[in-house]
Amino acid sequence: MSKIQWYPGHISKAERQLKEQLNKVDVVLEVLDARIPLASHHPQVPRWIGEKPRILVLNRVDMIPEFVREQWITWFENHKETPYFTNAKQGKGVKALHKATQTLGVAMNRRRRERGMLPRPVRAVVIGLPNVGKSALINRLLGRKIVASARSVGVTRQIRWVRISDTIELLDAPGIIPSNLENQKNAVKLAICEDIGNAAYDNQQVAGVLVDFLVELNFETILRSRYHIDPLDMTGEEYIQTLGHECYQGDVERASRQLLNDFRKGLMGCVPLELPPMK
Template sequence: MNIQWYPGHMSKTKKLIMENLKLVDIIIELVDARIPYSSKNPNIDELSKHKPRIIVMNKSDLADENVTSKWVDWFKNQGYGVVVINSITGKGISTVYDLAKKMLKEKIEKDKKRGRIFRPIRAMVVGIPNVGKSTFINKLVGKASAKTGDRPGITKGKQWIKIKKDFELLDTPGILWPKFEDVNVGIKLAFTGAIKQEILDIQTLSLKLLDFLSKNFPNNIKNRYKITDISFKTSTELLKEIGLKRGFLISGGEVDYDRTSQILLDELRSGKLGNITFEIPEDIEEKNE
């Protein structure tokens, strides 16, 4: 299952980021705490031009807390500032401002010596589609300044947003990269809702998800769908049983696999399947060796 999605507006967003980098002091990149590595855009590394970077791990309420702690250490070892947040509740968001000031302390002091006392910190907010950038900004500013939604592609253009008198954000549309070299990256992005639903084969995707869950989080399937034993069941058999348990049937008593697949993906993305992280730092280190 090779998923690729890079519509024309993302190429425009890349140009927009390049054109506006000179205007900002620091880059804030939101990643999905369930897939911290796969949701981190490698293009941003190339575009950042050595500017300070904060990695904001959003949707932490949906991820495995212990694995999230490992990712915090991993990113810090790579030289990033790191904040773990839940943009819906606002947990952790206030620390982003404090960390930005701390990381830019030397620059702020230099500006003061030059007489630029009232110059605000300017940060660019970047991230993949549907990672929660707009919700994060709205919670940070305390009002609905950015458009939000539960599907990728809500933010269409750049917009400057004043957070405090000394802190401004440049919001940008969600951006992926032209080609996922690792097919598993595309699959993980599709699991979590970063890929436009219309291009996906949701039955194949749901079978991939069940394959992962049965190996790594079997109890989550058992508890959610009241299935007693999954040890020797294939992903297709599990999907069928979930459909039967939910009563998702079509004419002739056959399981409605499309509806069952959609419900499975929806329940993953809403957290009803429990706290799940799809990758750990150790796997990335092993792959990169």
């Protein structure tokens, strides 16, 4: 499979601007894709934020089964982290997230008063890879649409502060991504979930890997019932070829795009691409 690599100029600029603003921030909201929590984590974030409090947000919880959500809660708690699950489009989980941010603000202002300083709104930053739902989450926290949001990468291009309430200010930052995608298995997951620009990958190759992932995670019945082709006696690449020839008049590219779109829109149902690693 061709190497997936994507680091456009606006991402480089966004990363530089974000680093310049981080010293003004009190708390970090890191937004991950609930379908791929590990693959959608930027490995440099812990180093950038240092000792600042971090709230872990797993967005698109509506796109994974409940039993998988429970497994991730246990896994993160075993790693001394509390995950907040949200569906930013519908507003699910946003109140708990707002309360957690506000609580950190109270603690921050207590320390300020102890040092003889006046209280101020807590300054939070929302960071994460492109298209994981950061802008939709900010709009939900605000209670109105103030930042552009769409199912595509690169919608947010400028970094800016947005006042949520008298107690919280949010820094809306464009999506960031590692300059070198060393873990290619994770890079393919980002491509499948549309968390990376589509110029970076080949649809047919990525769709084939999606089929392989679904078989590996025991979700092959979805493919069998939806497309009436059994994936167990062929590779993902062969499955895409067969789907194209049997259902799309030999148009394998169209079959690939359709399969990816069905997954991305949730038409396959609640399907994760990652499960918590076993010990």
